[in-house]
Amino acid sequence: MFTDPDCIFCKIVAGTVPCFKLFEDGDTLAFMDINPVHDGHCLVIPKAHYPNVFEIAPEAFAAAARTAARVAKAVKESVKPDGLNLIQANGVGAGQSVEHFHLHVLPRRLNDGVAINWDPKPGDHAHIAEIAEIAARIRALL
Ligand code: AMP
Numbered sequence: 001m002f003t004d005p006d007c008i009f010c011k012i013v014a015g016t017v018p019c020f021k022l023f024e025d026g027d028t029l030a031f032m033d034i035n036p037v038h039d040g041h042c043l044v045i046p047k048a049h050y051p052n053v054f055e056i057a058p059e060a061f062a063a064a065a066r067t068a069a070r071v072a073k074a075v076k077e078s079v080k081p082d083g084l085n086l087i088q089a090n091g092v093g094a095g096q097s098v099e100h101f102h103l104h105v106l107p108r109r110l111n112d113g114v115a116i117n118w119d120p121k122p123g124d125h126a127h128i129a130e131i132a133e134i135a136a137r138i139r140a141l142l
Pocket residue numbers: 008017019032033034035036088089095096097098099120
């Protein structure tokens with residue numbers, strides 16, 4: 001499996017950096033985004049390190065998509081958003097800040113004004129305890 005020792009998401013896969021894990025299977029991992037745009041905002045990654053959609057193996061993309069659909073249903077059920085986006089960025093011009101392929105599972109609220117490239121505001125929306133509590137609610141549905 002491809003891995004990059006300097007990649008934060010590879011470190012999460014390896015367990016050397018903590019996360020609020022929601023789900024994992026052999027090929028993918030789902031965990032809470034540490035700077036959530038809305039309650040329930042989480043990420044789905046392939047466990048192998050692929051920087052972006054241009055380099056990801058088709059089967060890894062398929063596995064991530066399968067997990068994202070499963071997680072999205074749990075987020076919908078637990079957080080009850082008005083809508084939900086799956087978003088995936090490739091390159092700095094697209095707003096990609098972590099170069100390990102990831103799908104954002106992003107719950108939305110009506111008229112929330114969220115643009116495709118939002119500004120991360122650490123700690124602005126949800127505190128760590130809130131993220132943990134929401135993670136437990138989503139996890140219970142997976
Ligand atoms: P992007 O800007 O599309 O590359 O998204 C990267 C996302 O990863 C951002 O929403 C960050 O908040 C999130 N993120 C970065 N580091 C961590 C981490 N250690 N744990 C959870 N989420 C993270």
